[in-house]
Amino acid sequence: MALDTLINLSFLIGAVFFVWGLRLLSSPDTARRGNILAGIGMGIAIIASMVMPMSGAPNNYGWIAGGIVVGGLVGYTSARRIKMTAMPQMVSVFNGLGGACAVVLSMAELIHYYDGSVAMTSGQVLIALLAVLIGGVAFTGSMLAFAKLEGLVWDNTLTLPKHNIINIVLLIATLALAVWVLIQGVGGGVLLLIILLALTLIYGVSFVAPIGGADMPVVISLLNSFTGLSAAAAGLIYNNQIMLVGGILVGASGTILTVLMCEAMNRSLLNVLIGGFGGGGGSSAQGADGPQVVKEVSSSDLAIQLYYSQSVMIVPGYGLAVAQAQKVCKEVDDLLEANGVDVKYAIHPVAGRMPGHMNVLLAEADVPYPKLLDLDDANSSLPDTDVVVIVGANDVVNPAAEDDPGSPIYGMPVLKVWNAKHIVVLKRSMRPGYAGIQNQLFFHEKNKMYFGDAKESLGRLVTELKKL
Amino acid sequence: MESVYMFFNENLLLIYLLLFTIILGFEVISKVPTVLHTPLMSGANAISGVVIIGAIILVRQAQPDDYLTLGLGMLGIILGMVNVMGGFAVTDRMLEMFKKKKK
Numbered sequence: 001m002a003l004d005t006l007i008n009l010s011f012l013i014g015a016v017f018f019v020w021g022l023r024l025l026s027s028p029d030t031a032r033r034g035n036i037l038a039g040i041g042m043g044i045a046i047i048a049s050m051v052m053p054m055s056g057a058p059n060n061y062g063w064i065a066g067g068i069v070v071g072g073l074v075g076y077t078s079a080r081r082i083k084m085t086a087m088p089q090m091v092s093v094f095n096g097l098g099g100a101c102a103v104v105l106s107m108a109e110l111i112h113y114y115d116g117s118v119a120m121t122s123g124q125v126l127i128a129l130l131a132v133l134i135g136g137v138a139f140t141g142s143m144l145a146f147a148k149l150e151g152l153v154w155d156n157t158l159t160l161p162k163h164n165i166i167n168i169v170l171l172i173a174t175l176a177l178a179v180w181v182l183i184q185g186v187g188g189g190v191l192l193l194i195i196l197l198a199l200t201l202i203y204g205v206s207f208v209a210p211i212g213g214a215d216m217p218v219v220i221s222l223l224n225s226f227t228g229l230s231a232a233a234a235g236l237i238y239n240n241q242i243m244l245v246g247g248i249l250v251g252a253s254g255t256i257l258t259v260l261m262c263e264a265m266n267r268s269l270l271n272v273l274i275g276g277f278g279g280g281g282g283s284s285a286q287g288a289d290g291p292q293v294v295k296e297v298s299s300s301d302l303a304i305q306l307y308y309s310q311s312v313m314i315v316p317g318y319g320l321a322v323a324q325a326q327k328v329c330k331e332v333d334d335l336l337e338a339n340g341v342d343v344k345y346a347i348h349p350v351a352g353r354m355p356g357h358m359n360v361l362l363a364e365a366d367v368p369y370p371k372l373l374d375l376d377d378a379n380s381s382l383p384d385t386d387v388v389v390i391v392g393a394n395d396v397v398n399p400a401a402e403d404d405p406g407s408p409i410y411g412m413p414v415l416k417v418w419n420a421k422h423i424v425v426l427k428r429s430m431r432p433g434y435a436g437i438q439n440q441l442f443f444h445e446k447n448k449m450y451f452g453d454a455k456e457s458l459g460r461l462v463t464e465l466k467k468l
Numbered sequence: 469m470e471s472v473y474m475f476f477n478e479n480l481l482l483i484y485l486l487l488f489t490i491i492l493g494f495e496v497i498s499k500v501p502t503v504l505h506t507p508l509m510s511g512a513n514a515i516s517g518v519v520i521i522g523a524i525i526l527v528r529q530a531q532p533d534d535y536l537t538l539g540l541g542m543l544g545i546i547l548g549m550v551n552v553m554g555g556f557a558v559t560d561r562m563l564e565m566f567k568k569k570k571k
Contacts, residue, residue: 018515019492025511026500032563035511039556042518046552049521050528057528060538064527067542071549078550079557084565090558091510098516098551104544105522108537123475224513231519238522245489246518252493253512257505260498355505363565 003053010048015245017041022249028369045242084364085321088220088354089149095224096142102135102230107197109237114190122182127236129178132193133200135230138223140204145220148212149353158209167206174199207273215272217354218261222269225254261355267412294430297448299457302424303464306332309386311342313378315415316358317351319392319427323454326365329391332458333367335465344371346378346388346415348396378415385420392426392454398439407437423447426457507562514555520548 018041024034050064075094082090106128112118113125120128147153160166177196181188211219228250235243262269297305306312314333320326333343345367351358359372373381382388390397393415400407401414417423423446430442430449441447450457476483500508523544530537 018518019496022493022496022508022512022515025508026496026504028501028504031504031507032560035507035514035556035559035563038511038515039560042515042552042556045518045521046524049524052525054525054528058530058532059528060530060532063538063542064524064545067523067527067545068549071546072553074546075550075553075555076557079554079561082558084561087506087510087558087562090554091506091513094510094551094554094558095513095516097547098513098519101517101519101523101544101547101551104540104547105519105526108526108540108544111536111540221509224509224516227513227516227519231516231522234519234522238525240521240525241485243518243521244485246515248486248489249493249496250512250516252490253497253508256494256497257500257509257512260505354509357506360506360562360565 003051007048007052010044011240011242014041014045014048015242017044018242018246018249022253045246049240083324084361085324086150087360088216088352088357089146091354092142092146092149092220092223095220095227096139096146098227099135099138099142099223099230102131102227102234103139103197105234106131106135106237107193110193111190114186114188114193116186122185124237125185126182127233129182129196131230131233131237132197133174133178134226134233136197136200137204137207138226138230140201141208141219141223141226144205144208145216145223148208149216158205163206163210167203167210170199170203170206174203211273217350217352217357218258218269218272220354221254221258221261225251225258228252228254257355261350294442295448297424297450299450299460299464302448302450303461303468305422305424306336306341306387306389306461307339307465307468309341311344311381311385311387312336313344313346313373313382313385313388313417313420315346315348315351315388315390315393315397315417316362317348317391317393317396318353318357319394319454321352321357321361321392323392323456325391325455325458326361326367328455328458328462330362330365330367331462332465333371335462339468344373344378344381344385346375346382346417347372348375348393348415351393351396375413375415379419382416383419387422387424388417388420390417390423390425390427391458394427394439395437397441398437399441399444400437400439404440409437417441418444418446421446424450426450426452426454428453507559510555510559510562514552514559517548517551517555520545520552523548 017037021034021038021041024030024037110128113120177199181192181196208219228247232244232247232251235247258269262272336343345362347358349355395409397415397417398409399418401409401412404410423444425442425447427449442449523541527538527541530541
């Protein structure tokens with residue numbers, strides 16, 4: 001009896017730690033403690049679930065220990081070894097595995113239901129099916145998101161003609177089959193269940209396929225909330241409150257984060273999901289006024305221009321992350337600061353592939369906090385800025401968002417870099433950004449292009465600056 | 469309709485728990501500054517690994533000769549554990565860097 005109470009108390013403490021941890025995670029000073037607290041909560045819950053008295057259970061501790069050791073080692077080493085820039089991919093993979101776990105569990109339960117060894121009410125079958133559906137989409141969706149971010153799959157290769165219609169048909173078919181499975185009851189059989197699982201997994205891929213570029217953070221956040229919901233559904237199967245509370249917490253937080261990100265882009269979630277940047281009529285952004293020329297700038301000219309200006313604003317984007325250029329960027333910053341140039345960073349909420357992606361990168365390079373300006377602060381200080389240096393950002397500085405109603409990103413708040421006195425864009429080539437739309441900024445009269453890989457370009461700039 | 473009423477009355481406490489957790493989740497998250505969005509997403513992701521508890525219960529209940537369930541359960545534990553361990557470790561690594569530059 002006493003053990004029972006202790007176990008229940010442990011689960012309760014674990015759940016409170018989750019909530020409290022998330023709360024501490026919301027402030028920079030306490031964030032690390034929050035994460036550790038949530039981790040401790042998880043540890044308590046896992047231990048409690050192992051010692052929890054279960055009458056007549058064979059326990060099979062060997063299997064459990066094996067799974068925990070293997071999973072723990074794989075998770076820990078991959079988290080430690082991963083490069084800072086590959087963080088979004090990693091989070092996406094971890095998230096997908098969580099979804100897969102919920103699927104595996106529910107499948108095991110349902111297999112027992114069909115072979116007659118366990119009786120389940122139709123309510124329980126419904127919950128298990130929900131866990132399969134949501135977890136399955138989270139799994140394959142996250143894996144595709146990983147492949148896209150890793151550059152294994154190019155954004156447009158997976159989109160079929162009329163992809164949105166295919167998606168809707170696929171979704172309806174999957175849901176209809178799920179309802180059919182539910183109505184059939186025990187008579188349905190495992191084969192039907194496996195077909196349902198296959199359909200779900202295909203839908204997960206198809207669901208993420210048309211989404212790309214700047215929308216990637218939104219979809220990862222959404223899939224994260226899916227994993228939470230599937231964990232909550234699994235919690236209902238096992239009548240386990242901490243799974244329920246943890247899952248719902250993640251579901252709610254993932255949803256609110258998704259909404260916040262959509263708001264930052266001034267788009268609705270539905271628009272993000274079916275819109276597929278670049279897919280729908282993005283051609284209107286093409287200027288009609290004849291051949292346009294871009295001006296190029298050399299390293300030495302740029303070095304001089306930056307060195308003798310009053311204020312410089314750096315706009316980092318995904319290109320900075322890909323090139324791993326954050327440290328060189330900081331070096332340029334230091335050299336300029338040494339000459340009394342005021343260097344600031346303008347961080348667009350969706351710059352990079354995850355919210356806060358740029359903050360993490362720059363923090364790694366020891367760029368102090370107060371130098372990072374958010375969208376509003378950056379826009380208000382841009383008119384007083386001498387030179388804006390755009391490092392691998394594109395869509396977040398596209399003027400089409402302001403003045404071209406035909407553009408897919410029209411209405412999205414952007415950094416109004418054209419208000420500054422001069423613009424320099426560091427870019428590998430003239431290829432359009434991830435959103436697949438041309439950027440008129442490159443042809444702007446104030447703009448000069450500085451071509452090359454961000455890290456090499458900034459490296460050349462450092463050499464030139466040191467000569468001055 | 470009668471069964472809906474019955475379900476509502478019987479699971480009242482559960483419905484309370486669900487609703488309050490949803491509200492709590494919204495409230496806790498909506499105040500987070502943009503800087504912390506990535507670590508937060510990653511931390512929340514680690515918490516969603518709580519599903520591992522289901523896998524542990526599944527393995528504990530399985531008959532020692534039921535290799536299908538044992539295999540699936542162990543697979544679930546591995547998947548869940550990667551999510552938990554990797555998620556918390558990655559989040560800690562991100563936050564570690566925030567700490568450093570504060571001095």
